[in-house]
Amino acid sequence: MVEDKYIELEESYLESLCAILASPVFEGAPVDEAAETVVGMFHYVCVQHAAYETERFVDVVKNNGNMYKMKYPLYDEALVLYYCFKGEYEKAEVAFFNMRKDPMRNLACYYSCIRLLCAYGRGEFVNRVLNLAVVNKDIKNDDIKLYMFHIKFTWFLEDNYKKSPSSISASKLAKFNKLFKYGCDEDLVDSVQGTLFSNNKLFSEEVASLNNSCEFVDVLRFLFFRYMYDKGVDFLKTDIMFSTAFDLIHGAWSVLKIKNRKIASNIIFDFKYDDWIKALDRMPYDNMLEVGFCEVSAVWGSVYLYEFLYKEELLSSKQYNNFCKTIKKVKKYIMALYLPALWKFNFVHTWPKLDSVSDEQFDAEKIFFEKSIFLKSITPVDELKRVFCGEKNAEVLDIVKNIEVLEKEDSLFDKYCDQELARKRENGEYDFDYLLDAIEDMANELRSLDESELVD
Numbered sequence: 461m462v463e464d465k466y467i468e469l470e471e472s473y474l475e476s477l478c479a480i481l482a483s484p485v486f487e488g489a490p491v492d493e494a495a496e497t498v499v500g501m502f503h504y505v506c507v508q509h510a511a512y513e514t515e516r517f518v519d520v521v522k523n524n525g526n527m528y529k530m531k532y533p534l535y536d537e538a539l540v541l542y543y544c545f546k547g548e549y550e551k552a553e554v555a556f557f558n559m560r561k562d563p564m565r566n567l568a569c570y571y572s573c574i575r576l577l578c579a580y581g582r583g584e585f586v587n588r589v590l591n592l593a594v595v596n597k598d599i600k601n602d603d604i605k606l607y608m609f610h611i612k613f614t615w616f617l618e619d620n621y622k623k624s625p626s627s628i629s630a631s632k633l634a635k636f637n638k639l640f641k642y643g644c645d646e647d648l649v650d651s652v653q654g655t656l657f658s659n660n661k662l663f664s665e666e667v668a669s670l671n672n673s674c675e676f677v678d679v680l681r682f683l684f685f686r687y688m689y690d691k692g693v694d695f696l697k698t699d700i701m702f703s704t705a706f707d708l709i710h711g712a713w714s715v716l717k718i719k720n721r722k723i724a725s726n727i728i729f730d731f732k733y734d735d736w737i738k739a740l741d742r743m744p745y746d747n748m749l750e751v752g753f754c755e756v757s758a759v760w761g762s763v764y765l766y767e768f769l770y771k772e773e774l775l776s777s778k779q780y781n782n783f784c785k786t787i788k789k790v791k792k793y794i795m796a797l798y799l800p801a802l803w804k805f806n807f808v809h810t811w812p813k814l815d816s817v818s819d820e821q822f823d824a825e826k827i828f829f830e831k832s833i834f835l836k837s838i839t840p841v842d843e844l845k846r847v848f849c850g851e852k853n854a855e856v857l858d859i860v861k862n863i864e865v866l867e868k869e870d871s872l873f874d875k876y877c878d879q880e881l882a883r884k885r886e887n888g889e890y891d892f893d894y895l896l897d898a899i900e901d902m903a904n905e906l907r908s909l910d911e912s913e914l915v916d
Contacts, residue, residue, distance in 0.1 A: 495530040507538055511803065511833050514542040532558055533566035540573045544580045545806050545833070552577065553585055560589045564599070571604050572753075575700070578611065579757060579807040583696035587615040611696065617656060617685070618695040628657040648678060655682035677706060687768045691812055701761030701811070704743075708758040709765075711739030729769055730779040736790045751879045752798040752805060759794050760808040763787060767814050784816050795828065795859060796866040797876055800840045803833035824855030841867045 498521060506514045518535050522528045528535060536555050543552035556573055563570040577586050590611060599605045616636050620628050633649050655678075681702050688698040712731045713719075715738045731739075736759075743754055766787075770780040795802060809826040813819070835843040844860050851857055866872055 492530060495527050498527050499531040499534050502535065503538070507541075509836050511542060514538050533569035537566075537569040537573055541576060541804055544576055545803055549580065549582055549585075552580075553582070556589075567599065567604060571607070574608075574611070575753065576807070578696045579700050579753075580810055581694060581697050581807075583611075583615060583618075583694050586611060586696065610699075614695045614699050617652065618689075621656065621685075621689070621695075624657070626657060626659050628653060647675060651675065651678040651682060655679055656685055680706070683772075684765065684768055687771075688764065693812065697811070700757055701764050704754050704758035705761035705765045707743055707754070708736070708739050708762060711742035712736060714742055715739055727774060729766070729775055730782065731786070733786050733789055736786065737793060740790075740794075751876070752794075752801055755794055756798065756802075756805040756808060759787065759790055760811070763814060763816060764811070767816055780816075788821070791825070792859060792862045793866060793872075795825075796863040797872040799832065799863060799867075799873060799876070800835045800843075801832070801876070802829045806830060820855045824853055824859060827851075827853060827856050828859050840873055 502517055502521065506517045518528070518539055521535060536558055539555035540552045543549070543555060556577070559565065559570045559573060574586055574590070577583075590608060599608070613636065617628075620632065630649055630653070633652065681699070684702050685695050685698055688701070689695065693701075709729065712735045713728070715735050716728070716731075718728055740755055740758075743758065766775065766780065766783050769775050770777075775783070798805070806826075806829045809822070809829060813822045831847055834847045841864060844864065848856065848860050851860075
């Protein structure tokens with residue numbers, strides 16, 4: 461049974477695995493085949509079962525020479541993810557060094573790290589190291605290339621906003637466009653000048669008039685930049701909040717078959733719980749990212765966007781209160797869906813706490829995300845009892861209770877597993893069936909060795 465193969469690599473085997481990896485490559489085994497197996501085991505053991513051992517495991521593999529060199533983007537991506545979670549950003553930036561030099565070695569890993577670092581507020585670092593990637597003609601993926609340009613453009617806007625928040629010349633925008641060929645057409649220039657670099661009130665008659673000739677999403681995005689900047693949030697972090705939250709809102713509009721969306725008093729931002737859940741299923745699924753990144757950042761980002769909409773009177777008090785009540789339920793759905801992987805998305809707790817979120821709720825969610833790193837992804841719901849057995853925080857225990865109910869009703873973990881496996885297969889990280897067989901062979905080899913040879 462597959463479950464038996466999983467059990468072979470429970471935490472009790474971690475010491476044995478590290479001991480074998482510290483030894484030379486198995487006699488007669490092709491290096492590339494062994495490297496494929498080892499990186500598969502690394503992802504299975506460290507990323508899914510014992511992520512807190514990531515640094516140690518990578519150090520062992522690095523000491524084995526070619527094992528690391530052949531698959532370093534996969535190891536380095538995991539290190540960036542782990543160090544960001546720990547708040548050790550300088551280490552994360554060092555771990556990103558090799559991918560900076562050669563983004564095309566594994567564009568999926570590179571792109572994932574770029575997005576993650578932006579979400580954690582490391583925009584200045586990303587902007588500094590992105591130059592070569594932006595002009596790299598080898599990047600054939602148009603969506604990724606466009607996003608690289610978008611990062612440069614967003615940073616360019618913030619840099620100029622710091623210097624002169626009330627104005628930017630068309631010549632500066634034209635110069636940026638000439639350098640990076642971003643596509644700053646006349647409407648985009650008007651949107652930037654009339655919203656971000658403007659003394660206009662956020663939702664003034666001038667802005668409403670501007671929306672008639674410019675893209676709604678750009679007008680709203682730049683107004684949101686201004687709003688969040690006053691709260692001390694940089695443009696790149698805000699852009700992740702906005703982009704993913706707006707994708708979710710757009711999905712809700714699609715569910716409700718709403719087509720006319722302009723900044724006006726009759727715009728619809730008021731959705732029911734089922735609308736949000738259906739919209740989550742409609743979100744653009746980017747296989748280049750960690751499964752769950754977009755959904756988590758969208759749901760938590762929507763809290764910031766809705767506070768902005770409410771304060772600018774695009775939502776009534778009744779609608780806003782309904783949103784605050786509904787989004788708490790949606791959050792628990794997301795926490796149940798991505799239960800074993802939540803620690804990967806802890807960047808949402810580096811974002812500032814808003815008035816609509818109580819201290820108790822914010823702290824409880826943070827505790828739950830952080831402790832999820834100790835959950836094994838075989839039976840995460842059963843693992844809740846082990847990891848949170850001594851928890852005293854009532855809000856945390858309420859999250860646990862709700863997740864247990866959701867998992868029993870909807871089998872959300874099965875859905876997560878399907879998404880995760882699909883991503884791994886499509887990215888070509890490794891063949892999962894092959895990996896399971898290789899793990900079984902490794903486990904058999906472990907059994908055949910005397911324990912004294914494995915662990916000091």
